[in-house]
Amino acid sequence: SSELTQDPAVSVALGQTVKITCQGDILRNYYASWYQQRPGQAPVFVIYGEDNRPSGIPDRFSGSSSGNTASLTISGAQAEDEADYYCNSRDSITGHLVFGGGTKLTVL
Amino acid sequence: QVQLQESGPGLVKPSETLSLTCTVSGGSISSGSFYWSWIRQPPGKGLEWIGYIYYTGNTKHNPSLKSRVAISVDTSKNQFSLKLNSVTAADTAVYYCARGEVGVGFEHWGQGMLITVSS
Numbered sequence: 001s002s003e004l005t006q007d008p009a010v011s012v013a014l015g016q017t018v019k020i021t022c023q024g025d026i027l028r029n030y031y032a033s034w035y036q037q038r039p040g041q042a043p044v045f046v047i048y049g050e051d052n053r054p055s056g057i058p059d060r061f062s063g064s065s066s067g068n069t070a071s072l073t074i075s076g077a078q079a080e081d082e083a084d085y086y087c088n089s090r091d092s093i094t095g096h097l098v099f100g101g102g103t104k105l106t107v108l
Numbered sequence: 109q110v111q112l113q114e115s116g117p118g119l120v121k122p123s124e125t126l127s128l129t130c131t132v133s134g135g136s137i138s139s140g141s142f143y144w145s146w147i148r149q150p151p152g153k154g155l156e157w158i159g160y161i162y163y164t165g166n167t168k169h170n171p172s173l174k175s176r177v178a179i180s181v182d183t184s185k186n187q188f189s190l191k192l193n194s195v196t197a198a199d200t201a202v203y204y205c206a207r208g209e210v211g212v213g214f215e216h217w218g219q220g221m222l223i224t225v226s227s
Contacts, residue, residue: 030211031211033212033213033214034213035155035213035214037155042204042217042218042219042220043155043204043214043217044217045213045214045215045216045217048212048213048215049211049212054215084154086154086155088155088157088213088214090210094168095168096157096168096170096171097145097157097160097168097208098157099147099154099155099156099157100154101154102154102155
């Protein structure tokens with residue numbers, strides 16, 4: 001089915017590493033892209049493809065993928081990384097796009 | 109740098125049609141293999157893909173919205189538009205327009221526009 005599943009909430013201690021996951025069958029055919037959204041702001045594109053960062057995104061953000069699971073890793077989380085994170089991908093059969101439900105990241 | 113800006117009425121009455129336009133600047137809507145998309149976010153909830161259009165006019169939309177959605181493009185104005193008919197309070201959301209690319213994702217987003225459905 002065209003669904004992407006994310007854990008609703010994850011926490012990480014300041015300076016530690018956290019992995020946010022996204023699961024769905026459509027990820028077997030297309031990589032996920034990842035978006036950071038702070039309260040009251042539009043989403044920001046942070047990772048795409050196998051492990052690519054758009055210009056301006058800190059290198060502590062990285063991506064990976066295996067089978068039906070995509071992951072966003074933040075190595076050395078900072079206070080400003082506290083935000084909602086969404087994955088997105090494409091259904092190779094229908095061409096429809098799907099967002100995961102989002103993960104609220106708390107930096108302790 | 110590509111920029112997108114949503115515009116339209118911020119208040120729509122129940123059962124009427126929501127109409128939004130996204131104006132693209134800093135690049136041509138007709139260039140490349142990009143798709144131009146609408147995404148919404150109800151208050152306190154997650155992102156929902158509404159649909160997209162290529163400059164050729166080919167479109168796809170979220171099947172959950174059934175046949176209520178129409179997306180069109182005006183290459184002469186560098187704009188694309190959304191119409192959502194028979195709206196209810198459940199359609200109240202921040203509506204974003206965005207530029208996407210297959211295998212990449214949504215690199216550019218508009219700032220978003222809150223649309224309230226209320227009488």
